[in-house]
Amino acid sequence: MAIGLGLGSSCPWAEAPARLARAPLRALRVRRAGPSGHGKRRIGLALIGVILASSCSHPNRIVVGAKNFTESDLLAEIAAQQIERRTGLTVERKLHLGGTFVCHSAITAGQIDLYVEYTGTAYTAVLKHGAGPAADSVRQAVAREYRQRWNLIWLEPFGFNNTFAIAVRQADAERLGLHTIGDLARVAPRWHAGFGYEFLNRADGFPGLAAAYGLHFASPPTAMDLGLTYRALADGKIDVIAGNSTDGQLAALHLVALVDDRHYFPPYEAAPVVRHAVLEQHPEVGRALLELRGKIDDDEMRRLNAMADIEHKDLHAIAHEWLARAVP
């Protein structure tokens, strides 16, 4: 019940049930005097209040979310530690939440205060726009629409572009002289592809790519879990996948990414997305995150991802060491 009573003004929708939460003792006394439907209803409402209140963000606690892959977790951990050491606020981590849409639903519902999103993903998958314009305008368009529609603020990007990596085995690429996705179209009719469900169903995913490059594989691409596609490619069960360009596994498994010579994919610059209310209440959070601007390029991100995925180092330690070195 204490949670229900200790509410700040940031949770107006939990206020009414919270007020009822002050009634439980009275309600219990009523119950002791004799069973009363009214008392039971009060307890029920009080419980709802507690549940709502406990799921609501606390005014002096920043909740950081992340999608369900290493890079997102790692960037969230870096952001969390940066906020902790610069502002002294308590940071709660809700990492590995699920895909883009889980994080987006969570932040628009106020369940998390910030997470790291990619401009191209926001542009096509969240805002549902078609083929993207040039790099800078994607970021501007996304920032403007996020502000208008959900009162969410895009801070400055980290500095790398995690695009879809249409990847093949290095041996195949060397043997057949494959450098670009255009080259792939040549051998595609004899090859099999395996893609994650998100790539197969996104606006900036496979159907558009196939149309842009005239890709026709020997069979329709196998729909499978994204993580399993890397292994299946390395083991020769499929010939082409769509991974992430900053993934540490590509190099470790001797896979190479083909160049998007027709610029089908929009830029996917990673940047923190924060609730406007949080920045207003705690401008120091925005200032702390601004220090991270442009600090991680493609190679640096790949290196950090490899530390987590291949060397299996602890995310907390990786983030701590990186911050100490790069943002002293």
Added chain:
Amino acid sequence: MNLVRFYLDNTREVVGLVGQHLLLVLVSTAIAVAIGVPVGILLTRRPAWRGPVLGLANVFQTIPSLAMFGFLIPLPFLGGIGARTAIVALVVYALLPIVRNTYVGISGIDPAVREAARGMGMTDGELLRIVELPLSAGVILAGIRVATVVGVGTATIAAAIGAGGLGVYIFRGVAVVDNTLILAGAVPAALLALGADGLLGMLERRFVWR
């Protein structure tokens, strides 16, 4: 309702996926029965193996499906991507209830009954066929029933390895967060599970001699 419209628009695909799903469950459960029941019987003859074998089946049960697929992909005959790998994983998950119920069912028979059968001069095979299996059929079938119902739910993970089934809608729906798509996979899977439970329950009542 969205779901109804979705089914009307995609009837052929839905029917195909339900068919794949049923096939995955039927084949994997049949293989699990073919392996699990004999293993369960064996355990009643070699009690010393009971601990390690049931322990192993327990451990299998706890392996997360994606990790299991990861292990299976490089294997020469069982692995790869597609239905075969999915069936191997589903068999592994179905083994525990079948092996355990077979063992428990047979070893739970009153020793006096077994003694009487021996006294009548029955051989090992006759004892098993005429006395032990009929008397424990209820418990064994209950194990198969659990394995099947759980299997209908578990078979949705086949979509992670390109084996199709109703999990395709669930994975697709989760990837693009479309609740209608998630329900399009989850609702028929739940109905299939209920149907399988009812059907096997009927079989149990019909064939089990009490």
